[in-house]
Amino acid sequence: MDLFIKLSQFLLSLSLLIILHELGHFIPAKLFKTRVEKFYLFFDVKYSLIKKKIGETEYGIGWLPLGGYVKISGMIDESMDKEQMALPPQPWEFRSKPAYQRLIIMLGGVTVNFILAFIIYIGMAFAYGDTYIANSDFQDGVLIENQAMINAGFKTGDKIISADGQKIARFDNDINMKIIMSKKVLIERNGSQQEIQMPIDFIDQLSKFEKSTLVGIRMPFVISGVSEGSVNTALEPKDLVLALNGQKIKYFDEAKTILDNNKGKTISTVVLRDQKETQVPITVDKEGKLGVGVGGLSIANLEKLGYYKVSTQEFTFMESIPVGITKGKDQLVGYGKQLKMIFSPSTGAYKQVGGFKAIFDIFPSTWSWETFWTITALLSIMLGVMNLLPIPALDGGHVMFLLYEIISGKKPSDKFLENAQMVGFVLLITLLLFANGNDIYKAIVGK
Incomplete structure (x- = not known):
């Protein structure tokens, strides 16, 4: 049953993100009178589970749940339809449209991803508010049990003051990520402040020890x-x-x-x-x-015993808008920093890159709408950012060539775009194999 709940959340979140991302391409394509031949959830390699043609577009569900796609006429994409591209351009084809229209079509998917994430964060602020413990309430400091944290110089009883100069006012779910992404953390120990320089390979070190929360709440002995x-x-x-x-x-x-x-x-x-x-x-x-x-003991019990004071801030709908936008912006900037670390070999962060199993494992074995929407919003940001990478075969690759065309006034040849698409596809498959290979390796070694 636990596996079924995890799988249900995983597939629902993935399906929602894929459909909305592809709608981001589909809608502007239709607005610019560009023919869309296929709209698919998941990939229909050799055959489809469900398909139905409405008008000029075939809608369907494929059997391979690794993503989805829209096939736009006259566009060099993963289908590599060279026969169509060899024919004279038609008015309804992607390649016949002005560069700015093609750019809008290509940016549509990631735009929807980012908008979705911000809408979710706004909705969550309105529906759930913000529950936290003020950092100043930790008079006796925090709990440090993670060995990588201990090796870095932290001790139980430390008060976390700031990360990279940013004051930490609240103890919430974001505090661990703020520490992971920081270069230096200011703490207070025995009444005096000191700065801890975070190891450059801290993320890699985290994987070498038994997983535990970086910073925890000190609990009474009950x-x-x-x-x-x-x-x-x-x-x-x-x-x-x-x-x-x-x-x-x-x-x-x-x-x-x-x-x-x-x-x-x-x-x-x-x-x-x-x-x-x-x-x-x-x-x-x-x-x-x-x-x-x-x-x-629940947090409410801890509050009754006088250990911590739990604060819940509720927002009106109008108040939720700036709160959700700020949350989305912080998550977007944070994920950008994570990517930077992944592409910096010295951090060892690339070793922690995961594939579909890693995403599956994020979901809990009990159903929680709050957790589901939190994960979905984060995945939407990740999908948007990843698709913007300037790799041919991704939206970012197409955007890169379109920007070149708009700035230079010269359109790359179809042959060049076909070769670039092939290189990008190979690179994408390599990244996919690496990420999912990491999942398999971790499963074998138990880390």
């Missing part, structure tokens, strides 16, 4: 349950541990050192139970464990 066979039956679910072996603790991460120092011993523990402090003896096993489950 018993969620006692394991079967545990000797510590004096502990009860919902007990809040306040002290271990005479040492007061506020967070679970403080307990680990105490337990490690008392392996195989019976020690006293003070817990808060039914609003009363109760002292109970516990036994620490040889591995420094108690045989209990920990956690299970």
